[in-house]
Amino acid sequence: GDSVTQMEGPVTLSEEAFLTINCTYTATGYPSLFWYVQYPGEGLQLLLKATKADDKGSNKGFEATYRKETTSFHLEKGSVQVSDSAVYFCALSDRRGYQKVTFGTGTKLQVIP
Amino acid sequence: DGGITQSPKYLFRKEGQNVTLSCEQNLNHDAMYWYRQDPGQGLRLIYYSQIVNDFQKGDIAEGYSVSREKKESFPLTVTSAQKNPTAFYLCASGEETQYFGPGTRLLVL
Numbered sequence: 346g347d348s349v350t351q352m353e354g355p356v357t358l359s360e361e362a363f364l365t366i367n368c369t370y371t372a373t374g375y376p377s378l379f380w381y382v383q384y385p386g387e388g389l390q391l392l393l394k395a396t397k398a399d400d401k402g403s404n405k406g407f408e409a410t411y412r413k414e415t416t417s418f419h420l421e422k423g424s425v426q427v428s429d430s431a432v433y434f435c436a437l438s439d440r441r442g443y444q445k446v447t448f449g450t451g452t453k454l455q456v457i458p
Numbered sequence: 459d460g461g462i463t464q465s466p467k468y469l470f471r472k473e474g475q476n477v478t479l480s481c482e483q484n485l486n487h488d489a490m491y492w493y494r495q496d497p498g499q500g501l502r503l504i505y506y507s508q509i510v511n512d513f514q515k516g517d518i519a520e521g522y523s524v525s526r527e528k529k530e531s532f533p534l535t536v537t538s539a540q541k542n543p544t545a546f547y548l549c550a551s552g553e554e555t556q557y558f559g560p561g562t563r564l565l566v567l
Contacts, residue, residue: 377554388548388558434500438554446556450500
């Protein structure tokens with residue numbers, strides 16, 4: 346079946362550092378890929394998405410590129426802020442049947458001043 | 459303002475009691491979902507509904523029940539058969555892209 350693997354956290358960075366959170370996936374067919382962010386005690390917010398190979402999703406300074414050849418969708422940001430501290434989830438939607446979404450286990454990011 | 463609302467924010471359950479979590483959306487989505495999140499873990503699908511008056515079991519449906527009488531509403535009941543109900547419950551709606559509510563934290567007294 347489909348699966349999503351994220352790098353384990355927590356990831357601790359100083360403010361203005363470069364961020365990469367790795368995500369790889371296994372899926373049959375051509376899934377859509379997503380990054381969600383969850384702040385403490387809140388629901389998940391859609392951060393960005395990409396629906397086909399080589400698409401780049403971007404939002405609020407975060408970017409991720411759909412790499413079919415490496416089955417990856419790594420999240421990057423050039424300069425993190427304390428307010429980016431949260432848990433980040435990579436996910437895929439298989440676009441078959443009822444659009445089942447498979448989530449990774451989440452990566453906690455802590456940004457220190 | 460379009461979105462998904464969940465209530466209550468916190469819910470306490472006594473042993474042997476059934477409790478119901480509310481989920482309402484005004485995004486005009488046909489599909490709605492319930493997930494369970496445990497500390498430090500990802501999301502697990504409890505139930506989903508693709509259309510009014512129809513719903514399907516997800517990966518961990520035992521001890522839970524749902525109804526879908528209106529397009530806007532998808533309440534989840536945690537029954538007394540669910541022996542470990544303490545978790546954060548998230549409702550979502552949407553087809554290819556899912557949008558989430560703020561969650562309900564269920565605690566056992």
